[in-house]
Amino acid sequence: MSALFNFQSLLLVILLTICTCTFVKAQAPAILNKNKSGFLGLFWKAARIGERLSPYVSLACIAMAISILLE
DSSP states (O other): OOTTTOHHHHHHHHHHHHHHHHHHHHHOHHHHHTOOSSTTHHHHHHHHHHHHTHHHHHHHHHHHHHHHHTO
């Protein structure tokens, strides 16, 4: 089943995107800072979400890991 039709997989893809974009922005900020608008701006926004809501993103990642392990 595609990640678009399975809600748990969609949440996992969103969480991994947020975590990856935050890591890339921490390592090489010039990559994401030049693309603040357009389609690539979504990755900049995901990095901002990861920076500002990091405790909640971390808790969501832990909850997702536990739910996958219990399947």
